[in-house]
Amino acid sequence: MEPTPHYKAYKPKPFTKEQRKDTTLLFGGLTWKHERLIQGAFHNLNYKAEPLPNITRADLDTGKELIDVGACCPTIFTTGNLVNYLKKKKEEEGKEAAVNDYAYFTMGACGPCRFGQYRESYSMALDGIGLRDFRMFFLSQTELNQGDQEGGGLEVNMPLTTGIVWAILIGDLLTDLEFQTRPYEVVPGQTNIVLKECIEIMYQAFKNRPIDKIKGNKWLTLGWHVVSNYFTDALKEVIAKWKTIEVNKAQAKPMVKITGEFWLQTHEGDGNYNIKDWLEKEGAEVIPPPVAVWLDYLMQFPLHALNERKNVDKGTKKKILMLKGMIKMYHWTYNRMRKSLNEMPYEMPSQKTLAELAAPYFNFRLDGGEGHMLIGKALYAYLNNKAHMTCELTPYSCMPNTMSVGAMANVRGKYPELLYAPIEIKGDAEIHALSRCQMILTEAKKRALKEYDEVMKKCNMTPEKLEWIALNAPEYKEASFKVPHNGYAGTGANYITMLSQYKGKLTKTLKKTATVTPKPIAAETVLTEVAATETVTVQEPELTYA
Amino acid sequence: MNIQTLLTPFARKPSKELLSKDRSTVRVGIPKVLNIWNTHQFWIGFLEGIGIKYTNIVFSSNTSEEQSREFGKGRGTVDCCYPVKAMSGHYGELIFGQKKKINVLLSPLIYSMPSSLQGHVVANNTCTRVMAGAENIKSGYMKEKDVFVENQIKYASPYCTLDDRIIVPQQLFDGLKDIFDLTYEETKKAVEIGFNALDTFNKKMQKQSMDILEQCAKTNKPCVLVIARPYHMDTGIGHEIETDLQAHGYPIVWMQYFPTDPTLMNWLFEEDIKEKQIKSPFDISDVWPSSYSSNTNEILWAAKIAARFPWITCVIRLSSYECGMDQPTFTPTQKIVENSGTLFFKFGDLDSTKPSGSVRIRVETIVHYVKKNSASIIEKKLARMKTQWPPVKAEALV
Ligand code: SF4
Numbered sequence A: 001m002e003p004t005p006h007y008k009a010y011k012p013k014p015f016t017k018e019q020r021k022d023t024t025l026l027f028g029g030l031t032w033k034h035e036r037l038i039q040g041a042f043h044n045l046n047y048k049a050e051p052l053p054n055i056t057r058a059d060l061d062t063g064k065e066l067i068d069v070g071a072c073c074p075t076i077f078t079t080g081n082l083v084n085y086l087k088k089k090k091e092e093e094g095k096e097a098a099v100n101d102y103a104y105f106t107m108g109a110c111g112p113c114r115f116g117q118y119r120e121s122y123s124m125a126l127d128g129i130g131l132r133d134f135r136m137f138f139l140s141q142t143e144l145n146q147g148d149q150e151g152g153g154l155e156v157n158m159p160l161t162t163g164i165v166w167a168i169l170i171g172d173l174l175t176d177l178e179f180q181t182r183p184y185e186v187v188p189g190q191t192n193i194v195l196k197e198c199i200e201i202m203y204q205a206f207k208n209r210p211i212d213k214i215k216g217n218k219w220l221t222l223g224w225h226v227v228s229n230y231f232t233d234a235l236k237e238v239i240a241k242w243k244t245i246e247v248n249k250a251q252a253k254p255m256v257k258i259t260g261e262f263w264l265q266t267h268e269g270d271g272n273y274n275i276k277d278w279l280e281k282e283g284a285e286v287i288p289p290p291v292a293v294w295l296d297y298l299m300q301f302p303l304h305a306l307n308e309r310k311n312v313d314k315g316t317k318k319k320i321l322m323l324k325g326m327i328k329m330y331h332w333t334y335n336r337m338r339k340s341l342n343e344m345p346y347e348m349p350s351q352k353t354l355a356e357l358a359a360p361y362f363n364f365r366l367d368g369g370e371g372h373m374l375i376g377k378a379l380y381a382y383l384n385n386k387a388h389m390t391c392e393l394t395p396y397s398c399m400p401n402t403m404s405v406g407a408m409a410n411v412r413g414k415y416p417e418l419l420y421a422p423i424e425i426k427g428d429a430e431i432h433a434l435s436r437c438q439m440i441l442t443e444a445k446k447r448a449l450k451e452y453d454e455v456m457k458k459c460n461m462t463p464e465k466l467e468w469i470a471l472n473a474p475e476y477k478e479a480s481f482k483v484p485h486n487g488y489a490g491t492g493a494n495y496i497t498m499l500s501q502y503k504g505k506l507t508k509t510l511k512k513t514a515t516v517t518p519k520p521i522a523a524e525t526v527l528t529e530v531a532a533t534e535t536v537t538v539q540e541p542e543l544t545y546a
Numbered sequence B: 001m002n003i004q005t006l007l008t009p010f011a012r013k014p015s016k017e018l019l020s021k022d023r024s025t026v027r028v029g030i031p032k033v034l035n036i037w038n039t040h041q042f043w044i045g046f047l048e049g050i051g052i053k054y055t056n057i058v059f060s061s062n063t064s065e066e067q068s069r070e071f072g073k074g075r076g077t078v079d080c081c082y083p084v085k086a087m088s089g090h091y092g093e094l095i096f097g098q099k100k101k102i103n104v105l106l107s108p109l110i111y112s113m114p115s116s117l118q119g120h121v122v123a124n125n126t127c128t129r130v131m132a133g134a135e136n137i138k139s140g141y142m143k144e145k146d147v148f149v150e151n152q153i154k155y156a157s158p159y160c161t162l163d164d165r166i167i168v169p170q171q172l173f174d175g176l177k178d179i180f181d182l183t184y185e186e187t188k189k190a191v192e193i194g195f196n197a198l199d200t201f202n203k204k205m206q207k208q209s210m211d212i213l214e215q216c217a218k219t220n221k222p223c224v225l226v227i228a229r230p231y232h233m234d235t236g237i238g239h240e241i242e243t244d245l246q247a248h249g250y251p252i253v254w255m256q257y258f259p260t261d262p263t264l265m266n267w268l269f270e271e272d273i274k275e276k277q278i279k280s281p282f283d284i285s286d287v288w289p290s291s292y293s294s295n296t297n298e299i300l301w302a303a304k305i306a307a308r309f310p311w312i313t314c315v316i317r318l319s320s321y322e323c324g325m326d327q328p329t330f331t332p333t334q335k336i337v338e339n340s341g342t343l344f345f346k347f348g349d350l351d352s353t354k355p356s357g358s359v360r361i362r363v364e365t366i367v368h369y370v371k372k373n374s375a376s377i378i379e380k381k382l383a384r385m386k387t388q389w390p391p392v393k394a395e396a397l398v
């Protein structure tokens, strides 16, 4: 009898150039917004591509059944998600079609935690459903030009990578707009409708990217993305649409900064108990974590490593300069796009600042999970009054994040006033997790209210004055209007402070439109009493300036 | 397995003139945890190299429930795997439990490890909890008040990439210069001494393993390979399960000290190399392409060894409670071993208490199977080999 052959790991069959036109590339792991834009980048390069459906509880159950026990929930959810999709395809189109007409593409060929070992979990799950021949490709998250993947069907080159990176950045920027607007919208649901339209504008921009004209030279491709007005012009269209959303920012809402494990904090869905949505419904304004910060963080590692080699390898100096240049360019690009959106999206924090803030508690060279960033971000938000509380999402049994969370104990000892809600996410213990968050949120709400009331008093602001402003300075009701950070954590408090500082402008507005047809803004009881069609003449109330 | 951590008085030491300061009275405590278990010789060599007397280098004792109770209580900050959780007790023992007080508590952040697989795998990183465990544990001793300061102990936690020897002097100089008042030159020299001590020790241990393997081959007797993380050698973490087995007369080989002798390696892997499955005996891409983590890589490599070396008829796999790194390796490791007909037994979820009763029953079961099946396993595995034992002397097949 022949001996059993030695065990071999999963190795995907090649995905050839010829197969490209008939093969749908599957991908996922971000929000629907990011994914739709990435799809645009794929379509632009003539790939068939489709994001996996949003994560559900059923994915957790499927994942648990198929992989070794004890995995972290991002691994279980994402494995289950892929498997459930493939099972459906197998049922609808047959096994052969499920195997041959689709291929999966993800980041994950890196990292010291399970993130670097997704391949093993996924392949085990494929074995479990009898689809071992299904093709999966794991790409490094730190290389721009990874060349042809096995078979050449997927070319990870500059046009594709820049497309994906720009899609991620723009996905982040629009997510910032979304979360700054929805809690204050006057017409419920309007933000989501406009957001969809805006994502479609940007999808078209990605799909129609004039890549043919710039393809060929990788540096030219990168340069075009950095300097051309192509995407910034499209973003101007977005902000023009955004302007049509009516908001009332004179509200006391706790600002909740989300941090945590990469997948879990980015995700919007069952994977994290829809916690961002839940927080909004509980009356909070959420500061979502941009993927852009993660990419910035990843770029720091080679920089640190090169810096360390300076004394032993002369060639590193040039590489350091190049990498620093790339990082500068990255920030510049992000800020340039922010400017096209009236600078509404938040600025990326400086990685140096985050590392310095975290230094007494966590060494910035330790990677995996969010590392020191988890600490740096919480401290940054607290010390700069950018949020009332930080909600930190850690997957149950996550290896790196538990270490950062442990180190946070020291931070909390030093800053007992810092409101910090570390939420462990298992995927199936929603009530427990949300009630933990609720406890801290209640305190955050109190602080937001207190802060708002104090600012109202300090600025001598009254509902009547707010009414007057609403009638005379309609631009403040436009969602595209940026409320500057005036030193308070809450948007409402910053808004009131801003109004009190804008005397000149308001007077001008008043002179121009002494008689106006008022439109009521919701949640202000005084205003609802004013008939919407009635024409009134208003007097400028007295404002006290901070 | 008990490894002596202190006896390196004959290691090469720098001459006194090279040292910028007299540090002979400084006492340094090292928590004997995680990857200290396979780098202790480096740290001893290094400390001696900067002039610390070896009698002033104190390791905490093996992990135990008493240690946790007496010294680590209330210091935990987060729930995680036992080897990390247990660190609190080690810190406490060094701070509070020494007759002669320590001056420095040295708990390095070891980012990457030297490994025999280095150069054949993607990376040699440690588990993210191994590298950052110290940051988590120290926080339990600082959250209310700074216990280190209170006890006049300097806390030192240098970051280091031990797989990249050339930059270790700079890293340790940056991390320790203020603690020991070091110069770069003496740090560099001490690092060299540290690595020499580590290499010498590893060679010695590999030689001992080789003797066991040769003896088994010569007498056609089975041995047992332990596949585990280095800290499972700690009697409080691995619970001496392999010792119970050894008591039944089966020699034990730990994967960390499996010999890398080229002749043996070529004998085991020449077919795989010829078939272009792998490029070298230390290449594990055929079974584990995600080869980023050094201990995990070695686990997979050890499973391949067990699948091939005829006289290893049984593998004992140890894994701690809530070990996230082990989780994805369970099935591949078991399959690699079992596909070859070798027996495989896993002791998972190891925690603070030794499940003595169930261990005893399982050890008896293992002994029963090893006794019953070893002869046929050896025969079958020998039949797979293309050449006879002892193999012809060879240079490394890389
Ligand atoms: S960071 Fe944590 S949750 Fe994310 S993949 Fe790694 S271990 Fe899993």
Ligand code: SF4
Pocket: A399, B081, B082, B083, B084, B127, B128, B129, B130, B229, B320, B322, B323, B324, B325, B326
């Ligand atoms: S390898 Fe496992 S047991 Fe060891 S520190 Fe990492 S998670 Fe804990």
